[in-house]
Amino acid sequence: MMKVLGISGSPRLGGNSDLLLESALKGAKEAGAEVEKIRICELNISPCTECHGCDETGECIQEDDMQMLYPKPMEADRLFLASPIFFMGISAQLKAMIDRCQCIWVRKYKLNQTIGKGREHRKGFFMSVGGSKNPEKFVGAVKVVRSFFATLDITYEKELLVTGVDDKGAIKNHPSALKEALKIGGDMVSE
Ligand SMILES: Cc1cc2nc3c(=O)[nH]c(=O)nc-3n(C[C@H](O)[C@H](O)[C@H](O)COP(=O)(O)O)c2cc1C
Structure with missing residues (x-):
């Protein structure tokens, strides 16, 4: 059975990106996948301190929920x-999680280790929501997530970037976003 990990980077439970993720995971589950959701804000994740403690081993030496x-x-x-x-x-909480994957970058690019050995088929789906109508706001976020996926050898397969959604739960009034997330979630595990 295909496994899907959903990571929610919003501090707002039941907020817009969280609802998008829920919908995508529902689509994946309905298509037969096993799904797990993690809310970054419920975990204790410190930022990378650039201590270079991972240089020799590719293992982070900070003891928190990242382990x-x-x-x-x-x-x-x-x-x-x-x-x-x-x-x-992206949210600071999610950025901290991504920065802590520097040890995986070390494994890949300094220690020449294979990442996700035998699981080269892994694919990623990024979804994001912003209050303003300007689509420029996603440029930085997409670059960060592309770089993160590349480091983990995950193909950046799909994205769903929703503008003009601000108040908590306002995504429910968007004409298509939740349905699109549901469909992409299903497609991601059917391909
Ligand atoms: C600290 C903070 C910064 C924000 N910066 C932006 C921004 O740069 N551009 C934008 O379009 N919306 C911005 N917003 C609005 C949020 O992106 C918007 O409310 C979104 O729906 C929140 O998603 P969530 O409910 O998943 O947390 C900001 C909101 C907060 C709290």
Whole structure:
């Protein structure tokens, strides 16, 4: 059975990107996948301190919830990532998680290790929501997520970027976003 890991980067439970992720995971589940959702804000994840403690081993030396999280994207066939736009980028909480994957970057590019060995088919889906109508706000976020997926050897397969949605739950009034997330979620595990 295909495994899907959903990571919600919003601090707002039941917020717009969180609802998009829920819908995408529902689509994946209905298509027969096993799904797991993690809310970054419920975890204790410190930022990278650039200590270079991972240089020799590719293992982060900080002891917090990242230690539990590290194997999960490697064991999942699909990674669904959701974030609100905060000041033209992803949430700080999600950025901290991504920066802590510097040790995986070290494994790949300094220690020449294969990432996700035997699981080269892994694919990612990024969804994001911003309050303004300007689509420029997604440029930085997409670059960060593309770089993150590339480091983990996950193909950046799909994105769903929704503008003009601000108040908590306002995405429910959007004409198509939740349906699109549901469909992409299903497609991601049917391909
Ligand atoms: C700290 C902060 C910064 C924000 N910065 C932007 C921004 O740069 N561009 C934008 O379009 N919306 C911005 N917003 C609005 C959120 O992206 C919007 O409310 C979104 O729906 C929140 O998604 P969520 O409910 O998943 O957390 C910001 C909101 C907050 C709280």
